[in-house]
Amino acid sequence: MLSPQEKIRYSRQLLLTEIGLEGQERLAKAKVLVIGAGGLGCPVLQYLAAAGVGVIGIADGDTVEESNLQRQILYTGSDIGHGKAITAQQKIQAANPHIQVHAHPVAVTPANILALIAPYDIIVDGTDNFAARYLINDACVLAGKPWVFGSIFRFEGQVAVFNHQDGPTYRCIFPLPPAEDEIPSCSVIGVLASLPGIVGTLQATETIKLITGAGQLLSGRLLLIDALSMDMQVMQVSAVSSNKNIQALQSTYEDACDTGAALISHTLLQQLPKEDILLIDVREPSEHELFNIGGINIPLGELDAAGEKLAGGKHIIVYCASGVRSGRAAALLSQKGIQPVSSLRNGINGAGSR
Secondary structure (H helix, E strand, C coil): CCCHHHHHHCHHHHCCCCCHHHHHHHHHHCEEEEECCCCCHHHHHHHHHHHCCCEEEEECCCECCHHHHHCCCCCCHHHCCCEHHHHHHHHHHHHCCCCEEEEECCCCCCCCHHHHHCCCCEEEECCCCHHHHHHHHHHHHHHCCCEEEEEEEECEEEEEEECCCCCCCHHHHCCCCCCHHHCCCCCCCCECCCHHHHHHHHHHHHHHHHHHCCCCCCECEEEEEECCCCEEEEEECCCCHHHHCCCCCCCCCCCCCCCCCCEECHHHHHHCCHHHEEEEECCCHHHHHHCCCCCEECCHHHHHHHHHHHCCCCEEEEECCCCHHHHHHHHHHHHCCCCCEEEECCCHHHHCCC
């Protein structure tokens, strides 16, 4: 039952005959989990909250970086170094006090995803890598939950609804992840600032339609967007029944953007003699000042120039917030012939220290 204040807040949406009071009440009862609070997740979260989705979950184990601010419009400079899930929760909750917003400050893994998605009706993908998409797909197939897909690449975007009723799954379009040499490095492809906003808004629209029953969903259809030409195409997708015969999650889902760098655990790091290692934080200085686990601070963008000066026989261990930048840093130093070098697995987040 909507309160008088909610009827005022959602009045323009209540005027739509395709939604009306019944649709708005469905939104109020809906529970949606958004996995990834980055470029796609930000607009998804903002519009789902504004539309009145009753319970919104945010799963993201990463922290805000300065390079995020170009497209992740929910954050500001003062949020750099803070966890995305909790920061997004606070801002979304403040934007609409009539809904519930829950933060899950963890990266999704085969070990935790089924428990994470269990309380929610619909899953929205705001991730940026193939490993997460296949994991989300397989988990949603096992749990019998629909999920709203979105992806961005330079000036191009894709949107679809998967695993809805008898519709296709992600594997019906992309049966297997691409080989590593079939896609450009995730660190160099770039993305237009406004593109995640376009795609994320469309994901929010599909989620609202899925909840209210309004319109025709992008189930069995893949929307393709080219922002440079502003062309949009819809590709028909057929369901392949065998893709729903998933009995269990894989033990690991490899990311096509994996750098191949040697990884070191937090436990092993603590056991190594401090005089034998050189610990390097490759985050930005503002992040290092806010919180660090020691060592020297050389941002990733400056590491190439400093690389040769680091060769000194010590075991170099590089770290960042989540392990992404440090993985690139370790690979870069290895290519320069500097050994041994390792990346701290899962970065600072993996230590449970934030």
